Amino acid sequence: MVSHSRWRACLSVPLSYKEQIPVFGIGWVRAQYSPEMNSSYCTLLSAFIALLAVFVSLPLLRPDAHSFFMPFNFEGWLSWRAPTADLVLRNAVIYTSDDSLPFADSLAVRNGRILRLGNYSYVKELVGFGTKELNLKGKIVVPGFIDSHVHLIPGGLQMSRVQLRGVSERDEFVRRVKEAVRKSKPGSWILGGGWNNDLWGGALPMASWLDEITPYNPVWLSRMDGHMGLANSLALKLAGVTNLSEDPNGGTIMRTPTGEPTGLMIDSAMNFVHPYIPEVSIGERREALNKASNFALTQGVTTIVDFGRFFPGSSIELSWEDFSDVYQWADSLGKMRIRVCLFFPLETWSRLLDVVNKVGHAMSQWIHLGGVKAFADGSLGSNSALFYEPYVEEPHNYGLQVSDYEKLFNMTLAADNYGLQVAIHAIGDRANDLILDMYDSVLAKNGMRDRRFRIEHAQHLARQTPARFGEQRIVASVQPEHLLDDFECATKKLGLDRAQRGSYLFQSLLTSNAQLAFGSDWPVVNINPLGGIRTAMKRIPPNSKDAWVPSECLSVDDALKAYTISAAQACFLDNDIGSLTPGKLADFVLLSTDSWDDFAAEGYASVEATYVGGVKAYP
Numbered sequence: 001m002v003s004h005s006r007w008r009a010c011l012s013v014p015l016s017y018k019e020q021i022p023v024f025g026i027g028w029v030r031a032q033y034s035p036e037m038n039s040s041y042c043t044l045l046s047a048f049i050a051l052l053a054v055f056v057s058l059p060l061l062r063p064d065a066h067s068f069f070m071p072f073n074f075e076g077w078l079s080w081r082a083p084t085a086d087l088v089l090r091n092a093v094i095y096t097s098d099d100s101l102p103f104a105d106s107l108a109v110r111n112g113r114i115l116r117l118g119n120y121s122y123v124k125e126l127v128g129f130g131t132k133e134l135n136l137k138g139k140i141v142v143p144g145f146i147d148s149h150v151h152l153i154p155g156g157l158q159m160s161r162v163q164l165r166g167v168s169e170r171d172e173f174v175r176r177v178k179e180a181v182r183k184s185k186p187g188s189w190i191l192g193g194g195w196n197n198d199l200w201g202g203a204l205p206m207a208s209w210l211d212e213i214t215p216y217n218p219v220w221l222s223r224m225d226g227h228m229g230l231a232n233s234l235a236l237k238l239a240g241v242t243n244l245s246e247d248p249n250g251g252t253i254m255r256t257p258t259g260e261p262t263g264l265m266i267d268s269a270m271n272f273v274h275p276y277i278p279e280v281s282i283g284e285r286r287e288a289l290n291k292a293s294n295f296a297l298t299q300g301v302t303t304i305v306d307f308g309r310f311f312p313g314s315s316i317e318l319s320w321e322d323f324s325d326v327y328q329w330a331d332s333l334g335k336m337r338i339r340v341c342l343f344f345p346l347e348t349w350s351r352l353l354d355v356v357n358k359v360g361h362a363m364s365q366w367i368h369l370g371g372v373k374a375f376a377d378g379s380l381g382s383n384s385a386l387f388y389e390p391y392v393e394e395p396h397n398y399g400l401q402v403s404d405y406e407k408l409f410n411m412t413l414a415a416d417n418y419g420l421q422v423a424i425h426a427i428g429d430r431a432n433d434l435i436l437d438m439y440d441s442v443l444a445k446n447g448m449r450d451r452r453f454r455i456e457h458a459q460h461l462a463r464q465t466p467a468r469f470g471e472q473r474i475v476a477s478v479q480p481e482h483l484l485d486d487f488e489c490a491t492k493k494l495g496l497d498r499a500q501r502g503s504y505l506f507q508s509l510l511t512s513n514a515q516l517a518f519g520s521d522w523p524v525v526n527i528n529p530l531g532g533i534r535t536a537m538k539r540i541p542p543n544s545k546d547a548w549v550p551s552e553c554l555s556v557d558d559a560l561k562a563y564t565i566s567a568a569q570a571c572f573l574d575n576d577i578g579s580l581t582p583g584k585l586a587d588f589v590l591l592s593t594d595s596w597d598d599f600a601a602e603g604y605a606s607v608e609a610t611y612v613g614g615v616k617a618y619p
């Protein structure tokens with residue numbers, strides 16, 4: 001009955017209040033605190049009429065008798081009696097992520113939403129003509145995973161490029177590039193990424209590794225964290241980088257002892273090369289969305305929070321181009337397969353505000369306009385995450401602060417003042433404190449409200465910092481799988497003591513009452529929530545038997561919540577997704593295992609099927 005009272009609550013406010021219309025569900029709650037209520041009445045009215053037209057025509061909604069989506073049929077509402085379910089799952093172990101009913105064995109879906117959960121005799125009342133019933137024979141069902149940090153289109157693009165993820169030898173690195181050269185025309189760029197020099201002992205790759213095999217093809221290969229790239233000599237030549245080029249602000253051109261560029265460019269130095277790389281075509285980007293979405297579904301991911309093609313040094317236009325060329329295009333043609341919550345560069349907050357004022361945060365049940373993002377520092381792998389103490393091997397390097405504090409503060413203040421959610425990338429301990437300080441100052445100026453400030457990564461924290469996340473109710477949007485890649489690297493770069501004391505403090509954050517949201521950072525690491533859950537539970541790095549700081553291991557329950565309900569709260573979508581609760585969208589994942597005890601102990605499972613809005617989307 002949750003859904004009932006929720007819809008009624010919606011209807012009890014003036015209907016000209018566009019975000020309150022429960023057609024799309026997603027997003028209505030945002031209106032409660034959006035300060036931009038003073039758009040003209042006419043705009044609201046026409047937006048409302050347009051929305052009405054859309055929802056009446058949406059085939060998904062099937063406006064038959066007793067539909068959820070007939071908001072004016074008040075008699076219908078009052079006489080609403082158990083309608084017929086479209087789909088019923090039974091004989092399952094349904095983990096709901098909802099503390100009011102943590103487990104159920106049956107679930108009924110109608111019109112894409114969850115109608116009822118409980119025992120079979122209770123759910124069976126909704127079985128009628130046309131109901132499809134699935135006997136799951138004791139298998140586990142969990143809410144659709146929400147990946148809180150993804151670069152979706154770059155991920156999809158990377159699926160068709162040189163893949164260097166996991167390469168652990170220089171020879172293999174060179175071989176994969178050679179393979180790509182074989183398939184390319186002379187003159188065309190060879191692009192790829194995912195390499196991690198820590199896997200072959202740490203030596204940074206150089207143009208000279210590739211020059212002999214790539215005389216006619218410029219090459220650009222980004223490191224897995226996106227904070228470094230390797231150009232071959234032809235690419236350097238095209239980009240005009242020589243021994244006379246100076247390091248830009250916030251970036252480094254790596255050089256040989258004699259001052260020649262090695263080909264490796266760090267952070268904003270990547271800007272020397274970026275402009276010479278041909279734009280990816282619209283067609284490639286659309287195909288990337290499709291590939292990426294299908295891949296996400298195989299992993300049980302039904303919603304992602306997208307940080308797009310925005311990296312330090314990249315153009316702020318790219319996210320907006322993808323929004324119009326790819327996402328809106330796909331949505332208008334019914335081609336969206338997963339739900340996306342989009343974040344845009346903080347510099348462009350007023351552009352986002354304009355769009356939100358016109359259409360609301362919920363563009364459709366597929367596209368949610370999230371908020372804005374900026375960067376505080378670089379990454380650990382590139383020695384550019386900002387710390388209080390220097391890198392062990394570089395006693396003068398504390399990392400890079402990639403954004404001017406006052407500018408960041410001014411923009412955050414303005415965006416927050418208009419009700420936009422702000423997310424800032426911070427990896428090093430000092431960067432995290434810097435952003436927590438800034439968030440505090442913004443709060444002091446703009447006053448209390450439900451704003452859910454986010455810090456993306458929150459990877460290395462000083463002793464008092466988890467408590468600050470809790471006190472300030474900041475979302476820690478963290479990526480458990482990074483822990484596997486970083487174990488050796490962090491120990492080497494920070495020293496064992498610092499690495500152990502301050503890295504990936506998931507349990508400390510939870511104990512401090514911080515909001516934990518899990519994600520992958522794909523394509524930096526794979527989209528793989530079940531892997532992330534197991535990693536958060538076990539924290540066992542590759543080639544190791546022991547947990548990395550066992551006291552930071554999470555229970556299966558906490559890990560699942562961080563990938564579902566807590567991730568939904570972190571992006572303001574908890575009214576529609578994140579738990580299996582009557583009234584929410586029926587996004588769920590069927591796992592391969594039928595033993596909850598084994599899963600809770602070991603965290604091993606694989607995805608057997610993924611449902612989005614009650615419809616099987618994978619396989």
Ligand SMILES: *[C@@H]1O[C@H](CO)[C@@H](O)[C@H](O)[C@H]1NC(C)=O
Pocket residue numbers: 118119121122
């Ligand atoms: C099934 O669930 C209903 C509703 O929650 C409850 O009233 C009933 O007692 C339950 N039946 C059994 C056999 O547990």
Ligand SMILES: *[C@@H]1O[C@H](CO)[C@@H](O)[C@H](O)[C@H]1NC(C)=O
Pocket residue numbers: 243244258259
């Ligand atoms: C740069 O390289 C050129 C050609 O290799 C050389 O003649 C010159 O001395 C170098 N300049 C510096 C500042 O190292």
Ligand SMILES: *[C@@H]1O[C@H](CO)[C@@H](O)[C@H](O)[C@H]1NC(C)=O
Pocket residue numbers: 406407410
């Ligand atoms: C930030 O805002 C203040 C007050 O409006 C202004 O004086 C200052 O110049 C701004 N700083 C930057 C870097 O934009």
